[in-house]
Amino acid sequence: MVKRSTRLAVIGATALGLLVGFSGCEREARRFAAAPRPPDARAQAESLSQQQAGPAGPGMREAAAAGGYAEDNAYTLAQGKLYYRWFNCVGCHAQGGGGIGPALMDASWIYGKEPGDVFTTIMDGRPNGMPSFRGRLPEQQAWQLVAYVRSLSGLVSGDAATNRGDTLAGGQPEYLRDPLPPEDKKR
Amino acid sequence: MAAHDYSNTRYSPLGEITAANIDKMQPAWTFSTSVDRGHEGVPIVADDTLFIVTPFPNRVIAFDVSKPGATIKWTFEPKPDRGAQGVACCDVVNRGAVYNDGRLFFDTIDNQVIALDAANGKEIWRVRLGSFTSGQSMTMSPLVVKGQVLVGNSGAAFGVRGFIAAIDAGKGRETWRAWSTGPDKDVHIGQGFSPFYAADRGTDLGVSTWPPDGWKTGGGTVDGWLSYDAELDLVFHGTGRPAPRNPLQRPGSNKWTSTLFARRPATGDAVWAYQMSPNDRHGYDGSNENVLVELPLAGRQRKLLMHPDGNGHIYVIDRASGELVSADPFVFVSTSQGVDRATGALAYRAAQPPPAGRVVRDSCPGSAGAKNWQPGAWSPRTRLLYLPVQNLCEDTAFFAASQIAGTPYLGAEAKMHPHRGEARGAFIAWDPIARRKVWSIAERFPVWSGALATAGDLVFYGTMDGWLKAVDARNGRELWKYKAVSGIVGQPMSYRGGDGHQYVAVLAGVGGWAGLIVSNALDARDGTAAGGFVNAMKDLPKVTGKGGMLYVFRIP
Numbered sequence: 001m002v003k004r005s006t007r008l009a010v011i012g013a014t015a016l017g018l019l020v021g022f023s024g025c026e027r028e029a030r031r032f033a034a035a036p037r038p039p040d041a042r043a044q045a046e047s048l049s050q051q052q053a054g055p056a057g058p059g060m061r062e063a064a065a066a067g068g069y070a071e072d073n074a075y076t077l078a079q080g081k082l083y084y085r086w087f088n089c090v091g092c093h094a095q096g097g098g099g100i101g102p103a104l105m106d107a108s109w110i111y112g113k114e115p116g117d118v119f120t121t122i123m124d125g126r127p128n129g130m131p132s133f134r135g136r137l138p139e140q141q142a143w144q145l146v147a148y149v150r151s152l153s154g155l156v157s158g159d160a161a162t163n164r165g166d167t168l169a170g171g172q173p174e175y176l177r178d179p180l181p182p183e184d185k186k187r
Numbered sequence: 188m189a190a191h192d193y194s195n196t197r198y199s200p201l202g203e204i205t206a207a208n209i210d211k212m213q214p215a216w217t218f219s220t221s222v223d224r225g226h227e228g229v230p231i232v233a234d235d236t237l238f239i240v241t242p243f244p245n246r247v248i249a250f251d252v253s254k255p256g257a258t259i260k261w262t263f264e265p266k267p268d269r270g271a272q273g274v275a276c277c278d279v280v281n282r283g284a285v286y287n288d289g290r291l292f293f294d295t296i297d298n299q300v301i302a303l304d305a306a307n308g309k310e311i312w313r314v315r316l317g318s319f320t321s322g323q324s325m326t327m328s329p330l331v332v333k334g335q336v337l338v339g340n341s342g343a344a345f346g347v348r349g350f351i352a353a354i355d356a357g358k359g360r361e362t363w364r365a366w367s368t369g370p371d372k373d374v375h376i377g378q379g380f381s382p383f384y385a386a387d388r389g390t391d392l393g394v395s396t397w398p399p400d401g402w403k404t405g406g407g408t409v410d411g412w413l414s415y416d417a418e419l420d421l422v423f424h425g426t427g428r429p430a431p432r433n434p435l436q437r438p439g440s441n442k443w444t445s446t447l448f449a450r451r452p453a454t455g456d457a458v459w460a461y462q463m464s465p466n467d468r469h470g471y472d473g474s475n476e477n478v479l480v481e482l483p484l485a486g487r488q489r490k491l492l493m494h495p496d497g498n499g500h501i502y503v504i505d506r507a508s509g510e511l512v513s514a515d516p517f518v519f520v521s522t523s524q525g526v527d528r529a530t531g532a533l534a535y536r537a538a539q540p541p542p543a544g545r546v547v548r549d550s551c552p553g554s555a556g557a558k559n560w561q562p563g564a565w566s567p568r569t570r571l572l573y574l575p576v577q578n579l580c581e582d583t584a585f586f587a588a589s590q591i592a593g594t595p596y597l598g599a600e601a602k603m604h605p606h607r608g609e610a611r612g613a614f615i616a617w618d619p620i621a622r623r624k625v626w627s628i629a630e631r632f633p634v635w636s637g638a639l640a641t642a643g644d645l646v647f648y649g650t651m652d653g654w655l656k657a658v659d660a661r662n663g664r665e666l667w668k669y670k671a672v673s674g675i676v677g678q679p680m681s682y683r684g685g686d687g688h689q690y691v692a693v694l695a696g697v698g699g700w701a702g703l704i705v706s707n708a709l710d711a712r713d714g715t716a717a718g719g720f721v722n723a724m725k726d727l728p729k730v731t732g733k734g735g736m737l738y739v740f741r742i743p
Contacts, residue, residue: 032536063205085586091595092273097713097721099703100276100595105710131320134599168546168584168600170715170722 069115071147072157077174080148081162083141087133089149095170096152096177101130104152105171107179113155118146153179189229189283189328189678190562193415196480197564199681202642203689204742207669209645209657211742215690216257220735222246223523225278225698227560229328229637229657229678232692233286234305235685236260239694239737243279245295248498249308253583254415255684257739261308271297276344276718277700278707280326282560283678287331287356294325300338301353312359316340316352317668320593322348330413331356332422332452339409339424344718346430346596349407353455355717363455367407367426367443368393371739374443375531382459383509384531386440396439404590405437406430407444409472412562416490419507421449421458423492425473431588432470432554433598434540440465445473447502449509449609459509464498464533468540469583470554470599476562478572479506487647493619495563495574497556498533500526503619515622517615518558518576519606521551523640546584553581553603555633555720562678564599564638564646567662571616571625573646577701578611579723580602601719611723614638614648614656616663626663632727635701637678639691647691649675651702652730655693655738671695673734674727676702688741693703696735697727706733 001093070076084090092098096105111121120123125132133142154177161175191197191407204212220226220628224242231238235253240246247263272279275296284293289731290311291303297319302311317323322345329338335353343349349367354360365375370391382388389395408427415422429437429444445464450457464471478493492506499520503512514526524534541547555577563574581603589596605611614632617623636649646659651674657667674697681691703717704724714722 038694088589088591088596089602091588091597094709094716094721095600095713096719097710097716098707099709099717099721100273100707102707103710103716105713108708125270128269129271129275131273136591139277166544167586168582168602168715169408170600170602170713172712 069143071150072160074160076144076147077151077160077162080144083145084148088136097170104149105177106153115146119143119151153177188285188330189231190350190412195412195414195476196478197562197639198566199639199641201562201681201683201689204645205643206659206666208742212667212740213743215739215741218737222310222735223733225280225702226401226677226694226696226735227280227282227699228694229283229680230692231284231286232682236305238284238291239283240284240293241735242281243267243296245281247293263303263308265295265301267295267297268319271324274319274322274342274345275324278698278703280699281327283328285329285331291335292329292331294329294338297325298323298325300336301357312356314359314361321347322593326465327410330415330423334414335362335452337422341408341410343406343408343427343430344595344597346404346406346590348405349409349426350405350423351409365450365455368402370394373538374457376457380457382461384461384533384693386530387460387462392442396442398437401437404430404596405441411560414477414478414479416479416506420451422452423477423506425475427474428467428470429474431596431598433585433588434468435543436587436588436598445471447473461509461531463496463502469550471556475558478565480565484512493572495558497558498523498551499557501617513622517617517624518578518673519551521549538585543585543587546581546582549580550583551580551606553579553580554601555603556716561635561636564640566640566660568644571618573640574615574617575634575636575638575648576613576615578606578609578613580606600715601713602722603719604723628663633701635676635699639679639681641681646677647679649679649693651676651697651727671738672736673697674702674731691740693738695738697731704728705731
């Protein structure tokens with residue numbers, strides 16, 4: 001009975017061109033953005049500014065909520081994964097294990113793990129070496145990047161997180177990630 | 188100077204400590220640097236004073252070694268911009284200061300070169316040679332030649348354009364700067380330039396061997412060691428890898444990256460150049476040390492330069508002409524099949540680099556090279572070159588990198604692993620006349636420290652799991668070891684104290700590219716972390732922790 005009604009609903013939705021049947025499934029709730037482009041090499045050649053910045057204020061966190069920031073969303077996370085590579089985040093933070101910059105796949109967050117904190121870190125930079133990307137990256141794309149960065153340590157739903165990428169795999173794909181306290185990393 | 192002498196031998200003529208008495212050697216004094224990143228520096232001693240430069244924040248400390256206890260004479264805080272930590276590819280290291288004529292010269296991570304009065308630590312001048320926001324940093328140990336301080340930049344991983352510059356030691360004014368890429372004028376290639384091999388001859392090769400404008404962000408930094416031959420009046424230095432790391436984005440030989448240069452110290456003019464790894468696909472770099480020796484070869488005494496390169500070959504070169512005498516692999520090499528003596532060309536095994544996205548397995552050596560920054564030592568008594576090496580291969584995949592100033596310009600991901608499950612490091616003795624390895628000591632981790640040879644026929648090196656070891660220079664037999672507070676990636680040295688006795692000093696404090704997993708608390712679950720080095724170092728945090736400590740040993 002249940003099975004049958006579900007099937008009927010799907011058929012009905014498809015026939016009518018409505019997506020009502022999927023309204024409860026965030027994985028399919030795509031937010032359509034302008035076609036993404038890789039950063040232009042020459043236009044980006046000027047220096048990134050390095051700014052002193054504090055943690056995100058409450059206003060920033062409210063903006064995240066009000067702006068419709070939704071991180072349990074496969075499209076958002078896939079876009080974020082693309083920008084993570086295009087904007088060279090991967091060069092310092094690797095696939096979350098870090099390098100020049102700190103690891104992003106553990107439970108340790110120097111400047112805060114809330115979406116607003118991560119947004120501020122990306123856009124304004126941090127004083128110990130994180131450059132500011134303000135002016136290089138539209139805010140909507142920055143929020144997609146925020147969602148992806150949080151997915152590196154398993155802070156978003158595994159249903160929406162990206163699978164292994166089309167590259168050399170460093171470790172577990174994002175959808176299987178689980179943060180560990182820093183002291184447990186030395187297993 | 189860091190390398191003991193202009194020839195970069197790291198050979199101490201002190202012979203009080205020998206195989207017969209070293210079993211009694213113990214710490215005379217120690218000092219905590221209060222810095223916990225990679226200590227790749229070296230203590231230097233002059234005027235009964237021992238000087239060290241710490242990793243960022245590049246604090247300089249002078250100790251009075253004329254009396255027991257080694258009290259601190261002075262401390263100097265250069266206060267570099269902390270934002271520069273974000274462009275230091277391979278930990279926030281500093282490889283040491285240089286003393287000359289009552290002054291101490293060193294560079295800071297944010298591209299300042301500073302001169303201090305060695306007697307009191309007062310600043311005499313400082314000059315800034317670029318901005319870290321472009322991706323440039325400074326980590327190398329300068330050399331003073333004929334009243335000029337020679338320094339070079341770091342940051343090939345960030346797509347900076349490499350250079351070596353000369354600064355008037357008295358006034359702190361830049362007198363010349365020779366770039367590693369670009370038009371001949373910028374590279375200081377002119378009338379007197381006469382490279383030995385045809386591949387290095389031509390006009391403006393620093394432009395024409397790149398895609399349009401590629402040379403402007405092409406790397407080739409001068410972040411390694413400088414040596415000088417007063418008789419020939421030539422300075423020798425290597426240049427770093429090209430940028431980006433992805434070779435598909437820079438078709439061409441990419442001159443003058445991964446190249447050896449001989450230059451006139453007064454003008455910077457190039458006399459010869461020899462590119463070891465054209466289009467350096469594997470990121471082997473050419474910055475390793477050049478050790479100057481005179482050896483009898485085929486019946487005559489020759490002025491030679493020995494260069495153990497990242498690509499796995501030890502190059503022996505006639506340092507007056509740039510002619511290759513021999514090039515032999517000193518570790519397992521799979522990426523190339525030797526160097527052609529007639530043309531000087533490295534024979535890559537694959538005709539082309541792999542297409543983007545394809546993972547190439549088991550490239551040996553990996554991108555850290557057969558040997559990285561860690562300098563070897565030469566003993567004129569044994570006529571052996573002692574080399575700290577790593578035995579690592581790599582799986583690599585390329586992708587298109589975006590050029591955004593101040594961010595890494597790589598386009599490659601990698602995972603390193605030991606060659607066929609063997610030990611990850613070794614300390615080897617190489618005979619350049621017989622062209623063979625005489626002995627080798629296997630080490631669990633890459634040997635990331637420098638080497639020291641002494642007239643007592645001892646050789647010293649440190650290990651990443653924290654041992655300072657002394658071995659017999661002739662056969663490699665272990666004679667003594669001491670477990671330090673943290674892994675050793677510094678450069679051991681020896682000096683005569685105020686009491687007339689021989690001392691051995693070294694900085695402990697694990698870090699550097701190989702030790703970032705500890706010094707920057709990286710996550711071992713991602714093998715691509717730290718450019719793939721983490722994949723080979725997952726167990727390092729189990730055996731050592733952070734810590735910066737100066738150790739000074741003697742026989743009581």
